[in-house]
Amino acid sequence: MTDQRGSLSLSDIAREAGVSLTTASRALNNSYGVSAATRDKVLATARRLDYVVSPDAVRLASGSRTQRVALVVPHVERWFFGEMVNGIETVLAAANVDLLLYQVGGPEDRQDFFSRLPARRKVDAVVVVAFPVDRVEQERLELMGVGIVAAGGQSAAYPYVCIDDYQAGRMAVDHLVELGHRRIAMIAAHDPDQPGWPMRSGRSEGYVDALAAAGVAVDNSLIRDVDWGGLNAAAAMDDIFDAAQGDPPTAVFAHSDELALGAMRTLRRRGMRFPEDISIVGIDDHPVAALTDLTTVRQSVREQGEIAARLILDVLNPVADEGAPRAVTAPITLTVRASTGPVPNRTRPPAQATRDH
Amino acid sequence: MTDQRGSLSLSDIAREAGVSLTTASRALNNSYGVSAATRDKVLATARRLDYVVSPDAVRLASGSRTQRVALVVPHVERWFFGEMVNGIETVLAAANVDLLLYQVGGPEDRQDFFSRLPARRKVDAVVVVAFPVDRVEQERLELMGVGIVAAGGQSAAYPYVCIDDYQAGRMAVDHLVELGHRRIAMIAAHDPDQPGWPMRSGRSEGYVDALAAAGVAVDNSLIRDVDWGGLNAAAAMDDIFDAAQGDPPTAVFAHSDELALGAMRTLRRRGMRFPEDISIVGIDDHPVAALTDLTTVRQSVREQGEIAARLILDVLNPVADEGAPRAVTAPITLTVRASTGPVPNRTRPPAQATRDH
């Protein structure tokens, strides 16, 4: 008897092979207690008829795990999230676990996801990619009664993988300081749709400390905190220059390469060249960094995704010795390119007017 | 009785509410034939106990659709695919259908996907994002016995949505021609892991025809076809200039913005400025285009994803009148920015040596 989908069912195979349902099941599952001959016969007819079991029925009958995990992510189309998903999918697919994708970019999506919990009773685990989960969301998540892991962000409550933001900021700004820079602007960004990250990111703290270590006082007129996106960074950069007429920055630290790219547009339009007139450094090593000769603090988001997937696998099949890591910090490395260099000597002001594009 | 997950089952609700399983089911499903009082009682206890049905059990019992679709995509982390997935997920989520994500970037992944067909018996439809499916892969896909749609690429066999590549190429090159350019280089790209696209892309044909319309003969020394990626485009650009010493191009048409960005790196490193020394145009309107002042032929991949999702919904719930479109061509628009301009007058050669970065 075929099912609604038109697929064959186990009973079709059993009948065709001339054995009982029980035996057919055991043969397909390679259980013990089936003669080689019988098994082969069943396997052969299954193959011939191109039979595959119904995973849903198996789940129901055996009470086994769903072999599915929910991946909840703000925006798949952004590089960071895409890389993360890529890494996660790669190792999960190899382990034969399926990925259910849920986007919670906007506030409504998010509200909807946590209130409806569409993944409920569908998955064995959920991985929350790079966004902070507040108390009530956390409670909703617990309601699902499955394992949870956080990828790309620190989490007090769940196993997680992420980079050390403080070190990243420190590394970027130390680099500028070593080149002699003292007037260093900073462009930070928050995703307006993802409230809840700590007000002051570790990256900003790295900036402050790097300056302090060089004996430089923080100048708030050189700092802007914008909504996510290169265009906003471009505006912020203009803003900083307009505000700091007399004593403009000689370098800028952007919290991400995408922000850096936006800032670079402004600087380029103002006729500045890198690194002759100004230096700039980002974080990520986004593919565009190499193409724009941007110095950056590299992180491998894909690898973080792979690690997150292993964390998930641990959650799905807890090992006896409980040796699974609960928190892993991914490595970062300073990648110097042509966008950073020594402090320009400011005998002549940069060509402010000669828009050379 | 709670299930393996620890979730409550319908019988728990029925018992608690003091009704039969049948009635409980009908109340929850809002079927007719349940008194308002009974329904309310059941609904109340379900809410109180925070009960949700097991989708898998429902499916099995009712023979209904899985409400799941498989999304098979080469690389989620690339902008184009990410946007597509975003668009698809958005409308599918609103329709309460879940997305199972499968990546088939490398040849092995791909081979594995089509031979194992991991999504088999798990979904009602599969959407293949932007990669050509060959004959045998197509046969494997049919085996799943579900609807299929192609997003981001033309398909003879399935409903699809994509842009008109010929028009895109034509639009880009016509723009350059109108600016007076005659020596126009072209950088095309193929994904080495995705064989099967037509040898000569529609974009290339648009280029050829645009030149022909201007009475310009194609010069193959100005054309390169590289593997996907900005870095390869950068190398190709170098190559073109090295080869065309005497008579270098005054403009370049890149098949995508990412390729354009790579080419721009080469040009910038060679001391050229846009558009004073050379013009360049891409396709996509990738976010970096705005940030690098790149002229491009814009397409909204996200909208194509949304359209693809509607195509899927049509496949899932075929409407009687069969009025569902089988093929839709998404609009494109030329977006002029500062990277294109009139032909430079070549009285003095471009500053080949003065690497101004």
Add this chain to the structure above:
DNA sequence: CTGAAAGCGCTTACAG
């Protein structure tokens, strides 16, 4: 080694 039977969590004719 093999099979009849019960059960997984639900739905849906079929009777009342």
Add this chain to the structure above:
DNA sequence: CTGAAAGCGCTTACAG
């Protein structure tokens, strides 16, 4: 309006 029963496609004790 309500419920007992059969059934969806499988697995798994329990007997033989």
